[in-house]
Amino acid sequence: MKSLKVVFLGTPEFAKNSLKAIHQSHHKVVAVVTVADKASGRGQKINQSPVKIFAVENDIPVFQPEKLRNPEFLDELRNLNADVFVVVAFRMMPKVLFEMPKMGTFNLHASLLPDYRGAAPINYAVINGEKKTGVTTFFINEKIDEGNILLQEDLEILPDENAGSLHDRLMSVGADLVVKTLDGLAENSIEEKPQPQVEFPKNAFKIFKDDTKIDWKKNSKEIHQFILGMSPYPAAFTTIHIAEEEKGLKIFGGKYEILNHSKNAGSLEISKNEFKIYTNDGIFYPLELQLEGKKRMNVKDFLNGFRNYDEIKMA
Incomplete structure (x- = not known):
């Protein structure tokens, strides 16, 4: 099977598990893009994202641009000649970035799209008493969480399960799905599908x-x-x-x-x-x-x- 060159973009623990799964597969992570280090707490200790920590421990080059449109940053990424970008729990991306790789940029989302587009799909699935949720990989476009679907995996929500427990189970299922998606793209065996049109979508707006x-x-x-x-x-x-x-x-x-x-x-x-x-x-x-x-x-x-x-x- 063809090995794909991957640039991975993500920040939290949920993303780190997908990065780890790709790193342990036959695909090659040529770089990671993550949030800048931040000082927090009483002692203003500098904290690094889980994605950066994993990348540094495994000798994967790390980019932490303040602005994703920075020309120097874009040139450095372009020179890596990655086949595909993989996005998990990252920020909004400009078109110049997500259109860069020849095979496109896909995102892992913690719901069965088109349900629960937005920042908090796990929380709202539990709040609304859903019996089932899942994970979706889809190609990124200019609309939030509305690109063509690649693969999906269902997951039952257990009785009295909280968002934390569901997060951890979806994190594991999602990491496997990311690798399956890369394998399918490498073999040209995935037929991307437009998301169904929903009259009354279930939203997952950011929680304040x-x-x-x-x-x-x-x-x-x-x-x-x-x-x-x-x-x-x-x-x-x-x-x-x-x-x-x-x-x-x-x-x-x-x-x-x-x-x-x-x-x-x-x-x-x-x-x-x-x-x-x-x-x-x-x-x-x-x-x-x-x-x-x-x-x-x-x-x-x-x-x-x-x-x-x-x-x-x-x-």
């Missing part, structure tokens, strides 16, 4: 802080799926008062019960052994929590940190 707040007026199952879909990152939250001080409270998981009650949605009942939050149609029981300024913990440890439960109120 305000989007992660829990609406306790919704039904218990919706709240449960919302919390799972935001866990462990960016994490769903609510706001409580502790002795008149307002604090954010992240909730990573729990269980719910459907029942009739006369309580206001969002009201609390807390005792030594139980934390209840009333919803529109029942009760939600948080099991994994993180109070603002504290570490993540189970509900028992959280409750053990208080002497007076009456001082805890919903904000």
Whole structure:
């Protein structure tokens, strides 16, 4: 089978697994393009992307351009004479870049396109209670996540699975699909297909802080799926008062019960052994929590940190 020369573009752990799979295949990664190193934390420690760390450890040349239209950067990439560019969890690319390789540029997306185009497909698949999702490789064009499909792989979403667990499973399936796509392109055995037209598409817009707040007026199952879909990152939250001080409270998981009650949605009942939050149609029981300024913990440890439960109120 023909070995393809690949330029890989990506940044996070999800992308690193695909890079590793290509590197371990018979295809050759001739360069990696990733985000610039960033300082973060109290000590302003310089952090490198997982993709860069892997590339450096395996002697793969790394490019970290501030601007993807930089002429010098484009000339250096062009001189590599790569057959194909592979993109996984990267930023928007200019046409001059994605049209450069003779076989084109394909992207790995963590959904079954055309469903869940956008930045957060894994989160929204869980939030919306989907039973199935998957991964798609497709050729990049000038429209976001709308290029011709190459290959797809289905994956069942497990009961009560959160976005973190699903992310890890899709990361593994996606890495395999990237290599299968390269093999198919090398053999000229893949028939690319336009994406189906969908009247009411399921979108996966970028998630901002305000989007992660829990609406306790919704039904218990919706709240449960919302919390799972935001866990462990960016994490769903609510706001409580502790002795008149307002604090954010992240909730990573729990269980719910459907029942009739006369309580206001969002009201609390807390005792030594139980934390209840009333919803529109029942009760939600948080099991994994993180109070603002504290570490993540189970509900028992959280409750053990208080002497007076009456001082805890919903904000």
